[in-house]
Amino acid sequence: MKQELALLGTLALLPAMIGPLAAEARSIVAPLCGGALVTIPVAPTNAPPGPVQGPCCAKGCQSGSSRKRLDRSQ
Template identity: 75%
Template structure:
């Protein structure tokens, strides 16, 4: 009896050791009240907008060229 229980418990842990299977879904489909459906992308290939290199990631203002509210003009 104990041997069967140990075997059953070991077999119950097999799915936890393997992990979830890979899903190929790229979007989530939600049904709407009117009968239509809404498709929401799950993992887009990249960020929205045009692709830019790392050189465009610098700030627009450098140093003290911005106007400050505490500085008299």
């Protein structure tokens, strides 16, 4: 029984040991009139528009003293 559980645990950790699979690169190859080829990379359809940013670029709002203060003198 212990050997079966050890094998099950090893098989469960196998995807974590291998890591993510490489993504397929997609591109369009267009022939030109002169005989040359132009390769145009195609972005994945589920990616958000704009440049790719990591989590280190995410910043919170800094309100500081730029917010409007209520006039409490009335």
